[in-house]
Amino acid sequence: MLIPMKQRNYTLIDQVIVSVDVGLRTLFGRPASTGRANPADAINSNNDTSNSEQETSTELSESEKKHSAALMRVNHCGEVCAQALYQGQALTARDAKVRDTMQTASNEENDHLNWCKQRITDLDSHTSYLNPLWYSGSFAIGVLAGALGDKWSLGFLEETEKQVVDHLQTHLKKLPEKDKKSRAIIEQMKIDEAKHASLANESGAADLPKLIKKIMSLGSKTMTKTSYWL
Ligand SMILES: [Fe+2]
Ligand SMILES: [Fe+2]
Numbered sequence: 001m002l003i004p005m006k007q008r009n010y011t012l013i014d015q016v017i018v019s020v021d022v023g024l025r026t027l028f029g030r031p032a033s034t035g036r037a038n039p040a041d042a043i044n045s046n047n048d049t050s051n052s053e054q055e056t057s058t059e060l061s062e063s064e065k066k067h068s069a070a071l072m073r074v075n076h077c078g079e080v081c082a083q084a085l086y087q088g089q090a091l092t093a094r095d096a097k098v099r100d101t102m103q104t105a106s107n108e109e110n111d112h113l114n115w116c117k118q119r120i121t122d123l124d125s126h127t128s129y130l131n132p133l134w135y136s137g138s139f140a141i142g143v144l145a146g147a148l149g150d151k152w153s154l155g156f157l158e159e160t161e162k163q164v165v166d167h168l169q170t171h172l173k174k175l176p177e178k179d180k181k182s183r184a185i186i187e188q189m190k191i192d193e194a195k196h197a198s199l200a201n202e203s204g205a206a207d208l209p210k211l212i213k214k215i216m217s218l219g220s221k222t223m224t225k226t227s228y229w230l
Contacts, residue, residue, distance in 0.1 A: 019087050023139065026083045026113065027131055033110035038118055039188045040181035060123075064176040069125030070228045071171050072182055075189070076116035077128040077227035078164060078220075081138040082109045085160065088142020089153050098150045101203050102157070105196045112192065115185045122181070128227040154205035159213055161197035163220060165190055 025031040060068060086106035090099050120127055128134070145156040168190045175182050208216075 015091055019091055019139070022087050023084070023135055026080055026110075027135055030114065031083070031110045032107060033114055034107050036111050038115045039184040040115065040119060040122075043180045043184050060176060060178055064179065065123050066125070068175060068179045068182050069120055069123035071175055072116050072119045072123065072185075073125065073128050074224045074227045075168070075171065075186065076113065076120060077131060077134055077223060078167070079109055079113040079116055080128075080131045081134050081220075081223065082106075082160070082164070083113060084135045084138035085142040085145070085157070088139040088144075089146040089157065092143055092146025092153070095150050098154065098203055101199055105157075105199065108192050108196070112185075112189050115189075119182055119185055129230050130226060134223060134227075151204050151206040152208075154200045154203050155208045156212075156216075158197045158200035158205040159208050159216060161193045161200065163213075163217060164193045165197065167220065167224065168193065 022031065083106060086102050086109060090102045090106070117127060145153045168186050171186055172183060172190075175186070
């Protein structure tokens, strides 16, 4: 189901109800996405040869599994925050084109959300217990950014996406080399996030003050550190 946020005849109350629905789906259900295949599945089919040597080379030890799951939990939490930001910003965006841009990107974020969640489940672990807290905080920040005007909202979005690309790059270094499935998911996410940053830039994003960028970076570091463990 596509979220009908872009229909102009929706009242603010309607949009709030839709946002609550999207929030609940993000946290507890399976939210609307583009339906793209999970990149990790391609690794499966590549290994269809049932070559036992190849299987052994990609088999993770218990500690590697735990570490990979924790990193994917961080990424899942990041996608929860991204979804909340997009929803908050879409709620207050003034320009219909900006709202549509955010909607398209938000559906792609849900692909990421679903892929990360699937990978965490496959690694026998759980998503972050703090997700509802992060969703609420990020939603409020999104509403505030949107209320400041589209160019600042887009600037915030562009900076967020750029920071996410850098963050994903560090995760590619931290993930076990053998964890090809998680790596495939992150590689695709990295491509998408860079595209979201360009989209925001092309839509008229303002360059944020350095101090704001620094605060954003500190906020995301707090999220990544806590969701690794919880
Ligand atoms: Fe994402
Ligand atoms: Fe993104």
